[in-house]
Amino acid sequence: MPSDQLAVVLEHLRLLGSLPSGSLGGLDAMRRMTHLYAAASPATARLVSTVLPVDVEGIPGEWHITPGADHDRRLLYVHGGGWMAGSLGSHRSLVSAITAAFGGVTLAIDYRLAPEHPFPAGLDDCVAAYRWMQVHAPTGARPAHSCAIAGDSAGGNLTLATLVVLRDDGTPLPEAAVAVSPLTDFAGRGESRVTRREADPIIPAGGLDRLAAAYLQGAASIEDPRVSPLEATLEGFPPLLIQVGDAEVLLSDATSFAERAEAAGVEVTLEVWDAMPHVFQLFTGYLPEADDAVDHIAAFLNRHCR
Numbered sequence: 001m002p003s004d005q006l007a008v009v010l011e012h013l014r015l016l017g018s019l020p021s022g023s024l025g026g027l028d029a030m031r032r033m034t035h036l037y038a039a040a041s042p043a044t045a046r047l048v049s050t051v052l053p054v055d056v057e058g059i060p061g062e063w064h065i066t067p068g069a070d071h072d073r074r075l076l077y078v079h080g081g082g083w084m085a086g087s088l089g090s091h092r093s094l095v096s097a098i099t100a101a102f103g104g105v106t107l108a109i110d111y112r113l114a115p116e117h118p119f120p121a122g123l124d125d126c127v128a129a130y131r132w133m134q135v136h137a138p139t140g141a142r143p144a145h146s147c148a149i150a151g152d153s154a155g156g157n158l159t160l161a162t163l164v165v166l167r168d169d170g171t172p173l174p175e176a177a178v179a180v181s182p183l184t185d186f187a188g189r190g191e192s193r194v195t196r197r198e199a200d201p202i203i204p205a206g207g208l209d210r211l212a213a214a215y216l217q218g219a220a221s222i223e224d225p226r227v228s229p230l231e232a233t234l235e236g237f238p239p240l241l242i243q244v245g246d247a248e249v250l251l252s253d254a255t256s257f258a259e260r261a262e263a264a265g266v267e268v269t270l271e272v273w274d275a276m277p278h279v280f281q282l283f284t285g286y287l288p289e290a291d292d293a294v295d296h297i298a299a300f301l302n303r304h305c306r
Contacts, residue, residue: 002275003288005041012040013201013277027084027115034085037202037279038093041286049096049106052138056129060110062088063138064099071137072145073104073305076130076174078162080153080181080279083114083122083215091152094294097284098150101298104305107133111158118217123226126162131171146305147174150297152279153250154211156182160229160257167236176304178241178297181279183253184230186212186222190252199247201277208249230257234264241269241300243293245276269300 016033038044049064065071077098079091088110099106111125126149135143151159156179166173188208212222225232230253240261244254251272258270273280276289281297284290 005283005287006275006289009040009280009283009287010201010277013037017202017204030082031085034081035087035090037090038282040283043286044283045093046285047093047096048100051092051096054107054138056107056109056132059125059129060088061129062092062095062108064095064106064108065138066100066103068103069099069105070103070145071105071139071142073102074133074137074144074147075099075102075104075106075301075305076126076133076147076149077106077108078111078126078149078151078155078158079108080151080155081113082211083119083154083157084211085113086155091282094152094282094284097291097294098297101294102301103298104146104301105138114215115217119215119219120226123158123161123165126158127165130162130166130174134172148176148178148301148305149174150178150180150301151182152180152281154183156180157184157229160184160232161226163237164225164229164232173236173238174305176239176241176301177237178243178300179254179257180243180281180297181245181248181250181254182229182242182257183208183250184228184257185253186228190250190256192251192253193249196247196249196251200249201247203249203278230260234261234266237261237264237266239267239269239300239304241271241297243271243273243281243296245273245278245280247275248278250278271296 052063054061079086112121
């Protein structure tokens with residue numbers, strides 16, 4: 001049975017989705033909406049970690065650290081926002097909550113956004129940040145004992161695309177990866193793009209196509225595995241946790257990718273959360289299901305990143 005708080009969250013997202021923004025090309029409006037995404041309650045702004053700004057070879061970042069954290073267990077977090085929005089600030093509370101539950105340290109980054117910086121700029125930043133994190137702790141240069149990478153929505157896409165790049169160029173892969181509501185198929189072939197259209201309170205019909213155009217700008221095909229990870233060969237991927245809500249148009253993107261990964265011999269944990277909207281985890285601190293999902297993420301990371 002969904003919690004009482006879910007009704008408040010859904011109404012908040014419907015209101016955000018109905019705000020006038022011209023088209024999805026209304027960049028300022030889209031970026032404001034992303035920063036307001038979790039603002040259904042003041043509780044979603046809670047921080048339980050210490051946040052330390054860091055320059056990751058020119059990429060703005062933040063270390064999240066909690067008392068007693070193991071600095072040799074490191075997580076790279078890649079925020080969502082449709083490749084055109086989102087920031088360190090928009091996802092700070094979620095990253096803080098994951099870090100506290102995980103017990104390691106987390107590096108969040110402000111990767112370059114489209115349309116100012118089209119593909120592959122953001123992906124290049126994620127790859128560079130992961131490599132940097134492998135040999136840097138919050139206290140300075142120091143090899144990690146274990147690493148993981150996680151991201152939501154567009155950040156989930158970038159998380160999986162980063163694994164493709166790292167695997168193909170021979171970089172040691174992380175011990176685990178987490179993809180929350182990832183877009184994996186820019187061709188939009190999943191049935192949930194239709195069957196969940198009315199249930200999804202925030203992602204508009206046709207909006208994903210416009211995002212793709214703004215993100216790619218002709219630099220790559222939608223069949224490129226770095227764009228649509230569903231097209232990648234997935235052999236050699238680390239253990240994956242994929243979380244997705246049952247009430248979002250990207251449901252099939254998550255389930256189809258999980259099926260492909262499992263068929264390739266990858267250890268996959270797929271969690272489909274009943275009645276939950278896109279990236280409901282951002283409501284941690286207010287929505288009980290979000291708190292539970294964060295605990296599941298931490299438990300998964302702790303199993304694989306020792």
